[in-house]
Amino acid sequence: MAPPSIRIPDGFVEELKARIRPSDVIGRKVKLTKKGKEWVGLSPFTNEKSPSFYVNDQKRIFKDFSSGLGGDVISFIMETERLSFMEAVEKLAEEAGMELPKASPQAAEEYDHRKRLQAVCEAATAYFEDRLNSSEGMAARTYLEGRGLRPAAWKRHRLGYSPDDWRKTIDHLKSQGFSTKEILEAGLAKESDRGGEPYDAFRGRLMFPIADVRGGIIAFGGRALQPDAKPKYLNSGDTPLFHKSRVLYRYKVAREALGGGDGGGLLVCEGYMDAIALAEAGFGTSVAPLGTALTEDQLSMIWRAGPEPVLCFDGDRAGLGAAYRAIDRALPHVEPGRSLFFVLLPDGMDPDDLIRARGPGAMSDALEERISMSELLWLRERDAEPLDTPERQAGLEARLMAAAAQIQHPGVRAAYERDLKSRMRDHFWQLRQASRGRSKGSGDYRKRPGTGQFPASGDQGQVELKGGAPAKLRGLGQVVRAVDTPELLDLGAETLAAAVFADPDVSRMRDAVLDFADAGKPIDREALSAHLAEAGNMRAASLLNEYPQTPPIAVDGPEAREWLIALEQYMVAGRSAEQDTDTGMDDAGADATSSPSAWRRKHQLVAERRALRARMNEAAGKVGES
Structure with missing residues (x-):
């Protein structure tokens, strides 16, 4: 532990506070609730009933109105854990991944030197801003205006222009009291490899100041304005202030x-x-x-x-x-x-x-x-090579599991393995059905788009079922998704009710899902399958049982929106087919004990089309009798 008698340089303390979000540290001791731009909670120092403890991450302070205490994250740790200043700094530095500097006069001198270099960078920023608005900066201004940026934006981002000259920036900074050594160390000048005078590192470029976590300027990026200039973008080299691998612009x-x-x-x-x-x-x-x-x-x-x-x-x-x-x-x-x-x-x-x-x-x-990392990882490995042989399919599985194995957290690693295996099973199932479709003359699989987008496409090709003729099962994937993630009905019950599916058993399965929801019954595969079988819809029950398990998806996420978009195609494409195709909108899967509810109103269209179908059947029967 650092001796408390020796002062830590101010620069280190400021950087430490800039790296730590107060609500993260304080939130471990106080249950905080977001309220506008601040966090609010009950005081850890008094036994108050109403919250009067506030944390502001932007100002990096806390304030406790019940006790009158306040300050920064260091003082909070000192108060709550009864630590000295140095002990609190050491604790937070370890959490932030910062190495505690040696508490010595030399360390303080080093931080003072860093401040001096930062002052050089600040002076250069002001100079470049001034040059942008001078006659020298016309080309840079023209470029910025062509990119849709106006002077107010230039000022907000402190954009500038470095004169197209070998020593103008050096001479200006020296006139401000900075030494050649300081200008070189700050990365604003370079030594000549021919033994001559140092020269400006940035010449004739649009300048982007780069700030550290506290907002102080520590480096620059410069964009060339001439089309043939090399390189197009030039960054400051590593300096005592700046390492590009540890900094993010803005x-x-x-x-x-x-x-x-x-x-x-x-x-x-x-x-x-x-x-x-x-x-x-x-x-x-x-x-x-x-x-x-x-x-x-x-x-x-x-x-x-x-x-x-x-x-x-x-x-x-x-x-x-x-x-x-x-x-x-x-x-x-x-x-x-x-x-x-x-x-x-x-x-x-x-x-x-x-x-x-x-x-x-x-x-x-x-x-x-936007898509999740697991989704992009799946797409990368799926598309790495054709999956037309068992060996290549095994290769896909090996790549996916090797990627998941990199995850250090055991729970997340297991979740990735489950998700990736589920996606793989879905995709292989689709490939098998497409292969069967080709053997039935359904066209060239290689020319069909979207074969890797199983959940969104809904087109499962042709499926050969025991005891029945092949049938296109378009929409089966969307209905099964609603079974495996019933929360999707909150998003798309009306759309699902209005969809027109070519296969009657897909329609019967859909009707059973909506009827279960209407009656307030839990929706799961086992219960739905038993219900369909009891009603005599053995093929629909078989379809549900044989379909691969689909992973649950978040209702407010992109996969749910993809599900709804894919489902909407059956509202449009099925309209013309309704008049001459068996839509399966009968009562075979209905629950006779269902009572009116909000769900009934949501799929009122289903009931209306059932009634229309019944009247058509009745009329057809009378014609047959006559």
């Missing part, structure tokens, strides 16, 4: 925009301009790595801000590769309540392209369609 302001909510996370994109375009379009939680694949340090920062960040990648091969690398990096570290979601943008666009071409609404729509 992290501080994005974390503040996210607030201390109990869900969600940052929106991670690929570059400076994407992060700025997203922020200007209203997506203030956007951040970006600095030209590299996400590192473990950056993932840790992202997860500290929120448990379920969204990684948004360009819709091209490079973007997909970046998404796959992020999966491999993240898998060992996922835990309950901590994962990643992914958005792959359409048509080779990046976020800036999409927003300028189609507006912020298109970006919102893309984020609504």
